[in-house]
Amino acid sequence: MSWTWFHKWGSPKWFYALAGRLQPWLALAAALLLAVGVVWGLAFAPPDYQQGNSFRIIYIHVPAAMLAQSCYVLMALAGVVSLVWKMKVADIAIHCAAPVGASMTALALLTGAIWGKPTWGAWWVWDARLTSMLILLFLYAGVIALGNAIGNRDSAGKACAVLSIVGVVNIPIIKYSVQWWSTLHQGATFSLTEKPAMPAEMWLPLLFTVLGFYCLFGAVLLARMRLALLQREARSGWAQAAVRQALGGGLAP
Amino acid sequence: MKFASFAQFIAMGHHGPFVWSAYAIGTVVVIWNVAAPWLARRRYLQQEARRLRRERQA
Numbered sequence: 001m002s003w004t005w006f007h008k009w010g011s012p013k014w015f016y017a018l019a020g021r022l023q024p025w026l027a028l029a030a031a032l033l034l035a036v037g038v039v040w041g042l043a044f045a046p047p048d049y050q051q052g053n054s055f056r057i058i059y060i061h062v063p064a065a066m067l068a069q070s071c072y073v074l075m076a077l078a079g080v081v082s083l084v085w086k087m088k089v090a091d092i093a094i095h096c097a098a099p100v101g102a103s104m105t106a107l108a109l110l111t112g113a114i115w116g117k118p119t120w121g122a123w124w125v126w127d128a129r130l131t132s133m134l135i136l137l138f139l140y141a142g143v144i145a146l147g148n149a150i151g152n153r154d155s156a157g158k159a160c161a162v163l164s165i166v167g168v169v170n171i172p173i174i175k176y177s178v179q180w181w182s183t184l185h186q187g188a189t190f191s192l193t194e195k196p197a198m199p200a201e202m203w204l205p206l207l208f209t210v211l212g213f214y215c216l217f218g219a220v221l222l223a224r225m226r227l228a229l230l231q232r233e234a235r236s237g238w239a240q241a242a243v244r245q246a247l248g249g250g251l252a253p
Numbered sequence: 254m255k256f257a258s259f260a261q262f263i264a265m266g267h268h269g270p271f272v273w274s275a276y277a278i279g280t281v282v283v284i285w286n287v288a289a290p291w292l293a294r295r296r297y298l299q300q301e302a303r304r305l306r307r308e309r310q311a
Contacts, residue, residue: 054268
């Protein structure tokens with residue numbers, strides 16, 4: 001088996017070009033999916049028979065919460081790659097994914113609180129799902145703070161990789177918290193093995209916004225990683241050429 | 254359309270403040286996510302443009 005596909009990931013120049021090609025398509029897909037999903041979910045999906053219209057918060061809450069967890073798993077995988085193969089792209093991925101994941105966790109917590117008030121009668125309860133999600137926010141904050149606190153880039157990368165890997169133990173706790181402990185929070189909306197418990201006109205818009213959030217995450221992560229690559233590789237020829245090209249060639253020597 | 258009028262759509266059956274504040278926060282988070290890397294890239298390119306100009310004059 002040829003490993004050239006894997007070794008390509010070690011090349012910042014190759015990744016920069018690939019990310020630049022993918023990014024506009026991801027951004028376009030995100031815009032379309034989110035526009036369809038949000039309009040459908042807000043105006044055309046039927047109201048819930050118990051929760052009325054407050055259930056429409058699901059179309060942001062669930063995608064944000066799913067993405068918050070996927071983003072952390074991605075950081076843990078990148079952490080393994082970064083520690084084992086010392087790949088610069090993986091190190092940058094952790095650094096760039098953390099703020100995006102933190103914002104998604106905060107969004108899931110805030111929309112959850114807003115949804116909890118009319119549904120459970122409380123903004124916040126200290127149950128397993130909500131508390132483990134709050135811990136996820138602290139883990140993200142930890143990765144960001146650790147990356148900023150350590151001046152040496154290699155040490156910072158290693159520390160963030162280790163924290164990402166150790167913290168991933170929280171992800172199954174979030175996932176199964178609604179089954180392991182008694183909770184107010186409802187179970188999973190989507191599962192790989194069962195049909196959703198809601199009618200298609202309710203879960204289809206959710207599928208659109210979930211996919212839209214993932215595409216948005218891809219586009220935003222690639223944008224952050226491309227800039228980080230340009231800055232870290234500022235002394236190499238390809239990065240200087242890319243900067244000159246972005247500046248429109250007007251400043252080319 | 255599941256709502257009879259625009260006013261009913263805004264009211265969301267007494268859940269208006271909850272639904273709309275959740276979507277407002279969602280919009281803010283999405284805009285921040287898109288704008289932050291875009292602004293950072295612009296700032297970096299402006300800074301590099303200044304540096305290149307200085308180097309050419311020197």
